[in-house]
Amino acid sequence: MKRLLILIGKIIVKLLQLMHRNAGNLPGIILWHLSRQKAVSMFKVDCPIIAVTGTNGKTSVTNCIAQLFERSGKKIIINHEGNNLDTGICSMLLKYCDMSGKVKADMLILETDESHVPVVYSQLKLDTLVVLNFFRDQLDRNGEMETLIQKINGFCKTFEGNLILNGDDPNTARLGRANPNNKNVKYFHAEPYAFATKKIFEASEGRFCPFCGEALEYDYYQYSHIGKFICKKCGFGDYEPYITAKDIDLEKPVFTADGHTYSPKLNSIYNVYNMTAVAAAAKLYSIDQKITDGVINSYTVKNGRMENFMLSGNKATLNLAKNPVGANMTLRVMNEMQGEKELLFVLNDNIADGLDVSWIYDINFSIFERVTRVVTSGTRAYDIAVRIKTAGYDPAKIVVRPDLDKAVEELASTQGRKFIIANYTAVQPTRSALKRYIAKHGGNK
Amino acid sequence: MKTIKILHMYADMLDLYGDSGNMEVMSFRCKKRGIDCQIDKYSIDSEMPDFSSYDLIYIGGGADLEQQHISADLLKCRDGIVKAYKNGTFLFLICGGYQLMGKYYRDADGNDIKGLGLFDYFTVAPNSRRKRCIGNIVIETNITGKPVKVVGFENHGGQTQGVKTPFGKVLYGNGNCSKSEAEGYCEKNVIATYLHGPCLSKNPEISDYMIEYCINRGESEYIALEALDDTLEKECRQVMLDRLLKK
Numbered sequence: 001m002k003r004l005l006i007l008i009g010k011i012i013v014k015l016l017q018l019m020h021r022n023a024g025n026l027p028g029i030i031l032w033h034l035s036r037q038k039a040v041s042m043f044k045v046d047c048p049i050i051a052v053t054g055t056n057g058k059t060s061v062t063n064c065i066a067q068l069f070e071r072s073g074k075k076i077i078i079n080h081e082g083n084n085l086d087t088g089i090c091s092m093l094l095k096y097c098d099m100s101g102k103v104k105a106d107m108l109i110l111e112t113d114e115s116h117v118p119v120v121y122s123q124l125k126l127d128t129l130v131v132l133n134f135f136r137d138q139l140d141r142n143g144e145m146e147t148l149i150q151k152i153n154g155f156c157k158t159f160e161g162n163l164i165l166n167g168d169d170p171n172t173a174r175l176g177r178a179n180p181n182n183k184n185v186k187y188f189h190a191e192p193y194a195f196a197t198k199k200i201f202e203a204s205e206g207r208f209c210p211f212c213g214e215a216l217e218y219d220y221y222q223y224s225h226i227g228k229f230i231c232k233k234c235g236f237g238d239y240e241p242y243i244t245a246k247d248i249d250l251e252k253p254v255f256t257a258d259g260h261t262y263s264p265k266l267n268s269i270y271n272v273y274n275m276t277a278v279a280a281a282a283k284l285y286s287i288d289q290k291i292t293d294g295v296i297n298s299y300t301v302k303n304g305r306m307e308n309f310m311l312s313g314n315k316a317t318l319n320l321a322k323n324p325v326g327a328n329m330t331l332r333v334m335n336e337m338q339g340e341k342e343l344l345f346v347l348n349d350n351i352a353d354g355l356d357v358s359w360i361y362d363i364n365f366s367i368f369e370r371v372t373r374v375v376t377s378g379t380r381a382y383d384i385a386v387r388i389k390t391a392g393y394d395p396a397k398i399v400v401r402p403d404l405d406k407a408v409e410e411l412a413s414t415q416g417r418k419f420i421i422a423n424y425t426a427v428q429p430t431r432s433a434l435k436r437y438i439a440k441h442g443g444n445k
Numbered sequence: 446m447k448t449i450k451i452l453h454m455y456a457d458m459l460d461l462y463g464d465s466g467n468m469e470v471m472s473f474r475c476k477k478r479g480i481d482c483q484i485d486k487y488s489i490d491s492e493m494p495d496f497s498s499y500d501l502i503y504i505g506g507g508a509d510l511e512q513q514h515i516s517a518d519l520l521k522c523r524d525g526i527v528k529a530y531k532n533g534t535f536l537f538l539i540c541g542g543y544q545l546m547g548k549y550y551r552d553a554d555g556n557d558i559k560g561l562g563l564f565d566y567f568t569v570a571p572n573s574r575r576k577r578c579i580g581n582i583v584i585e586t587n588i589t590g591k592p593v594k595v596v597g598f599e600n601h602g603g604q605t606q607g608v609k610t611p612f613g614k615v616l617y618g619n620g621n622c623s624k625s626e627a628e629g630y631c632e633k634n635v636i637a638t639y640l641h642g643p644c645l646s647k648n649p650e651i652s653d654y655m656i657e658y659c660i661n662r663g664e665s666e667y668i669a670l671e672a673l674d675d676t677l678e679k680e681c682r683q684v685m686l687d688r689l690l691k692k
Contacts, residue, residue: 136461144461144508193672208514355580356598358641362465382681388647389677390466390473400677 002042005034006101009094027094028087039052039090039296041123043101049108049124050281053152054132054172056325057274058084061132062111062302065276067285067295074106086119114148120157121203128162128284130277134171135325138361145171150427162186163281166273167241168226174210177236185240186284188229188276191256193269195246195332196220196227209236222269224325244282245276260289265300266275270329271335275299304427306333310443311411314417318434320427324352324362327421334419335369341372345388346404346412346422346430347380353424357383365391375399377407378426404433412437446668447482449659452499454522454542455507455515456486462600464505464539464567466643467652473502474652477673480660489518496522496529497673500659504643506540506601509552516558519545523561530563535634539585539644542605543637544568553602564630564637568603576604582618582640583689588654595648596685597640598608605639612638617689634658647682649675 012027027361031039052062066078074432079092089110090126097103112120117129127374131152134145134173143225156163156179163179166172167187176185209231216237218389221227230237253267257279264275275296282292301307311407334341358381365388374397376385381402389395401407408430413420453468454595466645470563487494496502507515530536542556544550545618548567560567571577582599582653584591595613604622611621612629620628629638636651638644645652 146508146510208510213514356462356600356641358466358598358643359462361466361469361643361646382677382684383647386677386681387466390469390646392473395674395677398677400680 002101005031005039005042006094006097006109010036010331011348013091025085025087025091026081028090028092030085031090031094031153038123040086040093040120043093043103043124045093045098045103045108047103047105047107048127048316049110050128050130051110051112051117051121051126052130052132052277053114055114055164055243055323056134057132057270057277058111060211060271060274060299060305061130063108063276064275064295064299065130066109066279068278068282068285069107069109069290071291071294072194072287073421075104077103077105077106078109079111080217084113086116086118086314087333089116089120094174108310117152117384121155121159126159126161128164128196128281128282129156129159130164131166131172131175132228132277133166133226133272135323138198149174151359158181160184164188164242164277164284164438165240166226168222168228168273170210170216170225170229170237173237173239176216176239177211183420184185186280187239187243188273188280189241189244190222190245190248190269192220192228192275193250193272195250195269196222200225211236222273223329243276243280245272245279248272249375254337258283258295261291262296265298266306268333273426274360275295304431307431309438311408311418311434311437313444314412314416316420316434318420318422318427319389319428320424321421322424324359327360327363330419330421331364331367333373334371338370338432339417340370340372341417342411342414343371344354344375344407344418344420344430345375345384346407346426347378347384348426349380350425353426360384360387363387365393368393372416373397373399375406375407375410377401377430378407378423381407389431404429408433408437412441446480446666448483448659449475449501449656450499451482451484451501451503451659452487452494452496453484454487454502454504454519455489456505457488457510458511458515459505459507459541461505461511462505462540462641464641467505467537467539467645468503470643470645470652471656474649474656474673478671480656484619489515493522493525496525497532497534498664499529501531501535501655502526503537504539504545506542506543512541512550513543513558516545516550516560519561520559526561527563530634533662534632534653535662536563537655538635538637539641540601540639543639544605545605546637547605550603555664564635565609566605566607566630568605570602571604573659576623576640578619578623580618581685581689582620582628583616583686584618584620584640585616586613586614586631586651588612588631588636589650593648593650594682594686595640595644595651596682596689597638597642597644597648599639600641603638603657611634645676647685649673649678669684 164186167189212234214233216229220230319330547560551569611627612631
């Protein structure tokens with residue numbers, strides 16, 4: 001039965017490839033149903049598996065950890081770019097396995113959707129789980145965040161492997177304290193950076209101690225609810241960090257972890273946290289320091305993550321924002337930049353985005369500085385326009401263009417610095433629309 | 446003209462679905478008309494306010510855990526809120542705020558969270574966490590005196606029963622219970638609803654109904670509101686109505 005299912009799966013993958021279709025999810029979905037949701041357990045994986053999960057930063061951290069091993073000469077398998085649901089992981093394993101289901105590699109590095117961690121790793125033995133953060137994201141798909149954390153916590157109860165946790169996110173750090181029997185819990189932590197605040201700046205979760213209900217006290221907030229916290233009543237938050245990022249200077253940018261100085265390409269506090277998680281994995285697997293330096297210092301993202309374009313001689317930076325934290329990040333970067341600029345915001349409400357767009361009211365648009373015009377687009381172009389208007393921005397300076405090509409044309413019709421924020425299913429179509437515009441009208445003047 | 450006084454309760458804890466945006470809309474629409482609007486906040490550690498001195502009390506929705514945290518505190522405020530409500534203070538309640546004004550909220554494990562009992566309805570959470578009412582919703586309400594279609598987003602496990610005067614009729618979505626015909630609860634000075642979105646963002650008639658109520662509360666001469674340019678808001682709602690109601 002197992003061999004037959006694998007054969008069927010492989011045929012579907014081949015057929016899709018012959019049709020020049022990306023065999024991302026479909027083979028997995030079919031197999032999932034045929035095997036009554038036991039599809040992942042058909043594969044035989046002998047090598048260690050590292051999984052990366054959390055709301056923001058999964059792709060970056062997964063790619064960097066994969067590079068650590070790749071540059072160490074290991075044969076690795078990684079689910080590049082998404083495909084992080086059970087069915088996507090299943091499709092990917094189908095491509096790499098032999099007819100008996102055996103997957104040959106030295107290491108599997110798998111970005112895994114938060115809600116699919118228990119499903120996948122109850123069927124595949126996991127060596128290390130890296131948990132980056134939990135923010136409000138797609139509440140309609142995932143339900144309440146508490147439900148999601150409980151799900152992963154349920155998995156952690158029987159998990160004896162390494163647990164690398166963001167010690168500065170109470171929603172993440174609680175997984176360590178709730179599972180005292182796991183002796184392999186390791187926290188990463190960061191000392192305050194220049195823009196850390198005493199008071200909370202953006203909407204957030206996890207204000208109360210999950211163990212005793214007391215309000216958590218913070219020494220500082222880095223962004224959202226990420227920061228140094230402690231429960232004065234039961235001591236939650238009092239842990240020994242495995243690795244600490246210090247001397248963070250985002251202007252250069254530079255930071256130190258475990259006595260090593262890193263000069264990453266990306267200058268955001270979020271990136272410092274991501275790279276500290278990578279450094280923690282490197283430490284755990286005793287990766288050669290030169291390799292770790294190389295990976296952390298060279299990592300840069302494209303694909304709509306702070307990606308730059310030239311639109312008729314004007315620099316345009318596109319950034320993906322799936323949730324308020326992501327959007328607030330881009331607004332901060334915009335604000336910290338001198339001079340006038342224009343913003344294009346593309347908002348979709350497809351199933352993968354979450355049908356609920358109320359999260360845009362958790363974006364702090366009142367901090368807009370020197371923004372001379374806003375163009376909005378996407379299936380919810382009007383919603384984002386109304387939201388920005390309500391924040392006090394002059395509606396006469398807002399242009400709504402639900403059609404993406406028209407929106408890009410509108411944005412490019414004036415001179416000056418541009419920023420573009422697009423949510424999950426909007427980001428690739430936005431990149432394509434930008435490229436179409438550039439092909440037609442040119443990038444550089 | 447007098448200053449409209451609003452008390453936003455538990456803003457730091459009951460704000461899961463951008464519900465604080467409702468306060469942004471209220472203050473935005475007042476400001477456009479030159480009406481002074483003062484929004485005070487009350488939370489667990491605050492001093493007990495004089496509830497009756499407010500024209501409107503607003504409570505948003507939160508996760509189960511947060512709702513449990515505030516319920517004991519809310520009970521301490523009971524007398525003040527009841528008095529204010531009887532004095533004509535407007536109560537604007539979303540999701541958790543709506544549920545907690547009823548008799549009780551029975552969670553998935555069968556435990557009761559005591560409500561304020563201001564109104565007769567009660568809420569029961571289904572045994573399975575999967576059974577939630579989630580999605581876009583359109584209702585039609587008559588609270589302003591003429592039918593208004595209100596668009597929002599619902600995401601609630603709790604099934605609210607025993608509502609005699611709902612906020613509106615469900616045209617699309619679930620409402621008070623899974624696949625019910627009625628949504629929310631209302632009186633002249635109460636709007637309680639499951640609509641997030643936030644509710645007021647593309648339903649300007651509802652915000653204006655409350656502003657008009659507040660501005661005229663306790664005044665002898667009736668003041669009508671001047672109209673605002675709501676082109677964007679109305680277009681925004683129309684896009685959703687076209688998508689959801691037209692097959």
